[in-house]
Amino acid sequence: MNYPLIFSIAKTHLVSRFKQSAVAALGVTFGIGTFITMIGFMTGLNDLLDGLVLNRTPHVHLYNEIKISEKQPIDFITNPAEELSIVRSVQPKFNQIRIHNALPILDFLNKDKRVKGAIPQIKVQVFYKAGAVNLNGILNGIEPLQEDRLFNIGDYVIEGNVQLLKNTPSGIILGAGVADKLKLSLGDRIYISSPNGALFQLKIVGIYQSGLAEVDDIQSYVNVKMAQRIMGQSESYITDINVKLHDLALSVDMASQLSQQFNVSAIDINAANAQFDTGTSIRNIITYAVSITLLIVAGFGIYNILNMLIYEKMNDIAILKATGFSGKDVQYIFITQAMVIGIIGGSLGLIVGFLLSVLIDNTPFKTEAVPTLETFPVNFDPVYYIIGIIFALIATFLAGYLPSRKAKNIDPVEIIRGQ
Amino acid sequence: MNKNIVLKAENINKYFRVPTLFHVLKDISFEIEKGEFVSIMGKSGCGKSTLLYILSTMDTDYNGALFLDGEDLSHKSADQLAFIRNQHIGFIFQFHYLLQEFTVLENVMLPAKKLGIKSLEEIEHDAIEKLRLLGIADQAKKLSMRISGGQKQRVAIARALINKPSIIMGDEPTGNLDSKNSEIVFSILKELSEEEKLSLLVVTHDIDFAKKTNRIIEMEDGRIIS
Ligand SMILES: Nc1ncnc2c1ncn2[C@@H]1O[C@H](COP(=O)(O)OP(=O)(O)O)[C@@H](O)[C@H]1O
Ligand SMILES: [Mg+2]
Numbered sequence: 006m007n008y009p010l011i012f013s014i015a016k017t018h019l020v021s022r023f024k025q026s027a028v029a030a031l032g033v034t035f036g037i038g039t040f041i042t043m044i045g046f047m048t049g050l051n052d053l054l055d056g057l058v059l060n061r062t063p064h065v066h067l068y069n070e071i072k073i074s075e076k077q078p079i080d081f082i083t084n085p086a087e088e089l090s091i092v093r094s095v096q097p098k099f100n101q102i103r104i105h106n107a108l109p110i111l112d113f114l115n116k117d118k119r120v121k122g123a124i125p126q127i128k129v130q131v132f133y134k135a136g137a138v139n140l141n142g143i144l145n146g147i148e149p150l151q152e153d154r155l156f157n158i159g160d161y162v163i164e165g166n167v168q169l170l171k172n173t174p175s176g177i178i179l180g181a182g183v184a185d186k187l188k189l190s191l192g193d194r195i196y197i198s199s200p201n202g203a204l205f206q207l208k209i210v211g212i213y214q215s216g217l218a219e220v221d222d223i224q225s226y227v228n229v230k231m232a233q234r235i236m237g238q239s240e241s242y243i244t245d246i247n248v249k250l251h252d253l254a255l256s257v258d259m260a261s262q263l264s265q266q267f268n269v270s271a272i273d274i275n276a277a278n279a280q281f282d283t284g285t286s287i288r289n290i291i292t293y294a295v296s297i298t299l300l301i302v303a304g305f306g307i308y309n310i311l312n313m314l315i316y317e318k319m320n321d322i323a324i325l326k327a328t329g330f331s332g333k334d335v336q337y338i339f340i341t342q343a344m345v346i347g348i349i350g351g352s353l354g355l356i357v358g359f360l361l362s363v364l365i366d367n368t369p370f371k372t373e374a375v376p377t378l379e380t381f382p383v384n385f386d387p388v389y390y391i392i393g394i395i396f397a398l399i400a401t402f403l404a405g406y407l408p409s410r411k412a413k414n415i416d417p418v419e420i421i422r423g424q
Numbered sequence: 425m426n427k428n429i430v431l432k433a434e435n436i437n438k439y440f441r442v443p444t445l446f447h448v449l450k451d452i453s454f455e456i457e458k459g460e461f462v463s464i465m466g467k468s469g470c471g472k473s474t475l476l477y478i479l480s481t482m483d484t485d486y487n488g489a490l491f492l493d494g495e496d497l498s499h500k501s502a503d504q505l506a507f508i509r510n511q512h513i514g515f516i517f518q519f520h521y522l523l524q525e526f527t528v529l530e531n532v533m534l535p536a537k538k539l540g541i542k543s544l545e546e547i548e549h550d551a552i553e554k555l556r557l558l559g560i561a562d563q564a565k566k567l568s569m570r571i572s573g574g575q576k577q578r579v580a581i582a583r584a585l586i587n588k589p590s591i592i593m594g595d596e597p598t599g600n601l602d603s604k605n606s607e608i609v610f611s612i613l614k615e616l617s618e619e620e621k622l623s624l625l626v627v628t629h630d631i632d633f634a635k636k637t638n639r640i641i642e643m644e645d646g647r648i649i650s
Contacts, residue, residue, distance in 0.1 A: 007538060007540050010534075010537045010538060010540075017523075017526060018525070320521060320524075321523050321524075323521070324522070324523060325523075325534075326482070327480070327482060327515050327517075327521070328509065328510060328515070328534060328535045328538070328583065329507065329509040329510020329511070329535055329538055329539070330506060330510075330538055331502065331503045331507075332503075332506075333503070334506075417482050418477045418482050418483050421521070422473065422477075
C-alpha cells in the first residue's frame with residue numbers, strides 16, 4: 006500500500022471540492038467545539054459543587070444522637086424469643102448531648118495515620134438578643150485555625166477573618182442573616198443568652214455567609230472555650246467531632262469502625278451527600294448526549310458529501326482501477342478524505358471549544374452561595390480534549406466507511422461501458 | 425509454450441445473464457506475439473469491448489483460460505489482477521479517461537507511482553520522456569481538463585506506456601477523435617509497435633487503419649471468423 010500516493014489523491018479531491026470539504030469539516034468543528042465547551046463548563050460546575058461539599062463537609066462526623074433505646078426495660082426481664090412484649094408510646098431516654106471521653110477520642114484520632122485532622126465542635130442553642138427581640142440561634146464552638154485548615158471556613162467569612170476570632174476570646178463570627186436582621190456589623194457587640202439564661206456579650210470579629218439562608222439566619226461561630234463557658238461546662242464538654250481523612254474513600258469503613266469502637270453515632274460523607282453524585286452524573290449524561298447528537302449530525306453531513314463525491318468521481322474510480330489500483334486502494338482514498346475532514350474539523354473544534362471556554366472562564370459570575378467565586382468555573386482538563394478528538398475520528402471514520410466500501414466495490418467495466 | 429507469445433486466449437466463453445441469458449463470446453481463442461500490432465474489427469454489438477475487458481483482466485466473469493507472458497490469469501485474485509494490470513497491461517479507452525483535477529504530468533505518473541519501483545524523480549523523468557515522445561511535453565503542467573480531446577488521448581497513451589507494459593490494449597482509441605487527430609494517434613501507435621517492439625491489440629472501425637496493422641481479427645456475433 007502506497008500511503009503517500011493515496012494521501013495525495015485524497016488531498017487533490019478535497020482541495021478541488023474545497024467548499025464541500027470545508028462545510029463537512031465545519032460540521033465536525035461545531036460538534037467537537039460544543040462538546041469541549043459544554044463538558045468544560047459542566048464539569049467545572051460539578052467540580053465546584055463537589056468541592057464545596059467536600060471542602061466543608063467532614064469525612065466522618067461523630068456525635069451523640071438522641072434515639073430510642075433498642076432494648077426497652079421490659080426486654081431485660083422477658084425473653085423476646087418466647088414472649089411478645091408490646092411497649093406503647095416509647096420516649097427517648099435522657100441522653101447527654103456530649104460525647105463521652107471526647108478528649109481521648111480526639112487524641113486517638115489525631116494519632117491515626119489515615120486521619121488528616123480531627124477537631125472538636127461544641128453546638129450551643131442560644132438566643133441572639135437585641136432590645137426586646139430574641140432570635141433563635143446556634144453557636145458552634147470551634148478551633149478557628151484548625152477549622153479553616155480542614156474545612157475552609159475562612160472561604161465563607163466575608164468580613165473579618167478567622168485569625169481575629171482566634172485572637173479574641175470573646176469574639177464571634179456572626180451569620181450574615183443574623184447581622185442583617187439585627188443591623189449589626191464588624192466591631193459591634195452582641196448579647197446572647199445561654200440555654201440556662203445567662204447573658205454574654207460578644208464582639209463581632211467576622212461575618213459568615215454560606216449562601217444558605219436557613220444557615221446564615223441561625224449559625225455563628227465562637228471559640229471552643231467560649232462555647233464551653235456559655236454552657237457552663239468544663240473543657241471536656243464536646244458535642245461533635247469532625248474528622249478529615251487523607252483518603253475520602255475510607256470514610257465509610259472509618260465511620261462504622263468508630264461508631265462501634267466508641268459507641269457514638271458516626272456518619273460518613275457519602276451518606277451525608279448522596280444527592281450530589283446524582284446531580285453530577287445527570288449533568289454528564291446531558292453533556293455527552295448533546296455532543297454525540299451533534300456529532301451524529303456532523304457524521305451524516307460527511308456521509309452525504311462523500312457519497313456525492315463518489316458519484317461524481319465514478320470516472321476517477323474506474324480509471325484508478327483500470328490502471329491497477331486495487332479496491333482497497335480506492336477505499337483508502339475515500340476513508341482518508343473522511344479522516345482528513347475529521348482531523349481538521351476536530352482540531353478546529355478543540356480550538357474553538359478552548360476559546361469559548363476561556364471566554365466563559367472570564368465571564369463575571371457572582372453568587373451568594375460561593376463568595377470566593379468571581380467568574381464561571383470552567384474545567385480545562387486535557388482528558389476531555391483527547392476524548393473530543395477521538396470522538397471526531399470515530400464519527401468521521403464511520404461516516405466515511407460506508408461510502409468508501411461502495412467505492413471499493415464499484416465495477417470499472419460498468420462505468421467504462423456506460424460512457 | 426512459445427516464449428514469443430505475449431497474450432493467449434483459450435476457449436473464452438462469456439454469458440450475460442441479465443436481462444436474458446445471452447451467449448456473448450463463443451469459444452474465443454487466439455494468440456498475440458511479442459511486437460505484433462493486431463486490430464480487432466466487427467459490427468457494433470458483436471462483443472469486441474466485452475472481449476477486451478476480459479483480456480485486460482477487469483472482467484473476471486468468464487469461462488476459458490487467459491495467459492499473459494505465459495502466466496495463467498484465470499484463477500488470480502482481484503488484488504493480484506490489479507497488480508498485473510498496473511505492471512503489464514496498458515489500456516486506452518475510447519473516451520479520454522483522465523483524472524480531471526490532476527495535471528497531465530500527474531496523470532501519466534500515476535501508474536508508476538502506484539507500482540512504486542522507481543523513485544519520484546525517475547518517474548517524473550520517464551513521464552516527461554513519454555510526453556515528449558507523444559509531442560505534448562509542453563502541456564505537462566496543465567490540468568488535464570484544460571487540454572483538447574486529441575491531446576487527452578495522447579496523454580492516455582503516455583500513461584499506458586509509463587510502466588513499460590507487455591501489451592497495450594485500446595478500445596476504439598480513435599473513435600471519438602476527428603480524422604486529423606485519429607491519424608496522429610494511429611501513427612503514434614504504429615511507431616511504437618515498430619520502434620519500441622510494443623505489442624498492441626486495438627479495436628477499430630476504421631478499415632484503412634486496420635489494414636496497416638500486422639493482422640486483423642474479425643468478429644461476428646461473439647465468434648472470431650478470421
Ligand atoms: N452488462 C451487459 N448486460 C447485458 N448485455 C450486455 C452488457 N454489456 C453488453 N451487452 C451486450 O453484449 C453485446 C456485446 O457488447 P459489446 O462488447 O459492447 O459490443 P461491441 O463493443 O462489439 O460493440 C451487445 O449486444 C450488448 O448489448
Ligand atoms: Mg464497443
